[in-house]
Amino acid sequence: MSELTLFLVRIAFLAILWIFVLSAISVIRSDMFGARVPTPAAPGKQPRAAKPQAPRRGQPSHVAVVQGVNTGITADLAQAPVLIGRGNDAAIRLDDDYVSTRHARIVSSGGQWYVEDLGSTNGTYLGSQRLTQPVPVGLGSQIRIGKTIVELRK
Amino acid sequence: MATNSALMGFVHRRRRGAELFLLILALIVGIGAYAAVGLGIEGEVPTNLIGYGGWLTLLVVAAHVAVRLVAPYADPVLLPIVAALNGLGLAVIHRLDLAKETGLATQQLVWMTLGVILFVGTLVVLPDHRLLARFTYTSGLTAIGLLVLPMIPGLGTEINGAKIWISVAGFSFQPGEIAKVLLVITFAGYLVVHRDALALAGRRVVFIDLPRGRDLGPILMMWVVSLGILVLQRDLGSSLLFFGLFLVMLYVATERPGWLVVGGLLFFSGAAVAFRIFSHVQNRVDIWLDPFADPNGSGYQLVQALYGFAWGGLIGRGLGEGMPERVPYAESDFILAAIGEELGLTAVIAILLLYGLVVERALRAALISRDGFGKLVATGLGAVFALQIFVVIGGVTRLIPLTGLTTPFLSYGGSSLVANWVIIAILLRISDQARRPLPDLKESAEDPDEQATQIVKVVPS
Numbered sequence: 001m002s003e004l005t006l007f008l009v010r011i012a013f014l015a016i017l018w019i020f021v022l023s024a025i026s027v028i029r030s031d032m033f034g035a036r037v038p039t040p041a042a043p044g045k046q047p048r049a050a051k052p053q054a055p056r057r058g059q060p061s062h063v064a065v066v067q068g069v070n071t072g073i074t075a076d077l078a079q080a081p082v083l084i085g086r087g088n089d090a091a092i093r094l095d096d097d098y099v100s101t102r103h104a105r106i107v108s109s110g111g112q113w114y115v116e117d118l119g120s121t122n123g124t125y126l127g128s129q130r131l132t133q134p135v136p137v138g139l140g141s142q143i144r145i146g147k148t149i150v151e152l153r154k
Numbered sequence: 155m156a157t158n159s160a161l162m163g164f165v166h167r168r169r170r171g172a173e174l175f176l177l178i179l180a181l182i183v184g185i186g187a188y189a190a191v192g193l194g195i196e197g198e199v200p201t202n203l204i205g206y207g208g209w210l211t212l213l214v215v216a217a218h219v220a221v222r223l224v225a226p227y228a229d230p231v232l233l234p235i236v237a238a239l240n241g242l243g244l245a246v247i248h249r250l251d252l253a254k255e256t257g258l259a260t261q262q263l264v265w266m267t268l269g270v271i272l273f274v275g276t277l278v279v280l281p282d283h284r285l286l287a288r289f290t291y292t293s294g295l296t297a298i299g300l301l302v303l304p305m306i307p308g309l310g311t312e313i314n315g316a317k318i319w320i321s322v323a324g325f326s327f328q329p330g331e332i333a334k335v336l337l338v339i340t341f342a343g344y345l346v347v348h349r350d351a352l353a354l355a356g357r358r359v360v361f362i363d364l365p366r367g368r369d370l371g372p373i374l375m376m377w378v379v380s381l382g383i384l385v386l387q388r389d390l391g392s393s394l395l396f397f398g399l400f401l402v403m404l405y406v407a408t409e410r411p412g413w414l415v416v417g418g419l420l421f422f423s424g425a426a427v428a429f430r431i432f433s434h435v436q437n438r439v440d441i442w443l444d445p446f447a448d449p450n451g452s453g454y455q456l457v458q459a460l461y462g463f464a465w466g467g468l469i470g471r472g473l474g475e476g477m478p479e480r481v482p483y484a485e486s487d488f489i490l491a492a493i494g495e496e497l498g499l500t501a502v503i504a505i506l507l508l509y510g511l512v513v514e515r516a517l518r519a520a521l522i523s524r525d526g527f528g529k530l531v532a533t534g535l536g537a538v539f540a541l542q543i544f545v546v547i548g549g550v551t552r553l554i555p556l557t558g559l560t561t562p563f564l565s566y567g568g569s570s571l572v573a574n575w576v577i578i579a580i581l582l583r584i585s586d587q588a589r590r591p592l593p594d595l596k597e598s599a600e601d602p603d604e605q606a607t608q609i610v611k612v613v614p615s
Contacts, residue, residue, distance in 0.1 A: 009194070010190070010473070011469070013187060013473070013497070014497065014500050016182055017242075017501055017504045018500070020176070020179045021507050023175070024231050024235060031166070031169060121354075132525070
């Protein structure tokens with residue numbers, strides 16, 4: 001086995017090793033940016049569900065603070081997602097010591113409103129239930145955030 | 155939080171094709187290294203290349219098919235990376251076998267087979283990682299039991315001054331490696347329940363909120379017991395690992411940076427005490443400060459490893475061209491020195507990057523996981539991995555004093571290999587759960603009676 005062959009074998013092996021490392025990194029990269037948006041007409045779904053939802057009567061149009069220091073503040077749901085918290089970027093800014101900077105938000109998905117806790121320290125409650133995942137909310141369900149209560153209104 | 159991903163219309167792809175592509179590359183790395191060893195030492199491609207390569211391919215394909223069937227959304231990068239590391243490790247061990255006329259590579263292949271079987275078994279038996287939360291205290295007690303096992307006379311064997319092995323029917327096994335995984339589950343299960351109490355209830359002392367004794371007590375006791383056992387067994391590497399693991403998980407669970415300060419102070423005072431009372435700690439520090447003080451005696455191993463790295467240079471001597479067998483324990487703790495000598499800095503950096511990617515994927519799974527227990531387990535397993543690599547590679551390259559630990563997936567050592575395959579299986583399970591799209595919550599009908607019944611998975615507690 002000549003010196004040159006062994007040298008080439010060594011270089012080839014190092015090249016393969018690095019090709020593997022770089023491909024792994026490129027898979028991670030495409031994993032970050034290449035996520036696909038679910039298609040509205042997923043197979044096996046009722047055709048009825050794909051129909052555009054007509055604006056229904058009785059749909060909430062804004063969020064209002066009904067109890068707490070900031071009672072009376074409202075935010076328009078047209079600008080969803082509505083961020084609730086103590087931070088300056090929140091659509092509903094609460095001066096409540098028990099509220100986190102980015103505490104919770106209200107988002108819409110498929111014509112239904114959901115409230116989602118954003119990893120707050122003291123939690124977001126619907127009734128006595130602490131939220132661990134997005135939960136659908138309707139008109140008048142009271143969402144408790146720290147010492148404040150907000151609800152969806154018409 | 156990961157829950158927003160589904161709400162923002164963002165779904166992870168399955169990526170099993172990408173995994174298969176990377177696995178093929180990983181196999182080329184592993185089998186290529188084996189062929190290069192044969193070319194370098196015997197001047198010809200090894201005769202059993204087909205059999206060896208076929209067995210490796212069979213193991214990798216089995217793991218891949220299992221992931222496809224039972225964890226289709228799991229992370230696509232983890233399995234190929236560990237397959238490549240394991241394959242490369244096998245080739246380097248085989249190379250040392252040829253120099254020393256031992257048969258460790260065959261044994262390591264048997265252990266790898268067992269590791270892959272356990273990997274598949276874990277994925278199949280564990281459809282949801284939250285099931286592990288049920289075994290919080292059971293796994294803690296089992297971990298302590300396993301740690302005590304080597305101290306039982308007759309069962310435990312002492313190798314190189316550390317009583318951390320048990321030998322059953324000719325096989326020696328390090329129960330501490332399994333205990334590592336169990337302790338992560340214990341810490342995670344306990345902290346996820348008590349994290350609020352730990353973070354909020356308590357008195358403020360100087361700059362840190364000390365939690366109440368009844369909140370911290372049980373976990374602290376478990377940790378002190380396991381650490382005490384390790385100190386009695388003179389297993390410095392593992393005690394460092396458990397200490398760091400406990401600290402990281404406490405910090406992640408409570409979000410209080412003060413813990414890191416307290417932990418750091420405790421670590422340095424503990425290290426100072428250990429330096430005073432244990433002669434072998436002093437030894438290790440002396441070797442670290444000046445390995446050339448006694449290059450043929452106590453410093454021999456480290457000096458030979460450093461010469462190996464230096465001789466290897468940027469692209470190494472070539473597989474089979476160096477003399478890595480001069481380093482004692484080159485096949486276990488010092489395998490990186492063998493790689494540095496024969497494949498050079500280029501390969502060492504690639505390996506460090508691969509380890510970095512494993513840790514990154516573990517933390518990624520923790521970030522996107524939807525439940526606190528999954529987050530903590532993934533963080534803990536990632537931290538164990540990162541700490542172990544830092545401690546052993548830092549020791550081999552003389553960045554920190556050497557403490558004996560195995561290099562995950564590369565080193566010869568059955569218990570470590572098997573435990574690491576189980577760790578990867580748990581990480582894949584968590585990432586599978588986290589990347590799986592949420593069930594569609596869209597209300598399809600005005601009339602609640604028309605709505606389809608939805609299966610809601612209950613979180614076991």
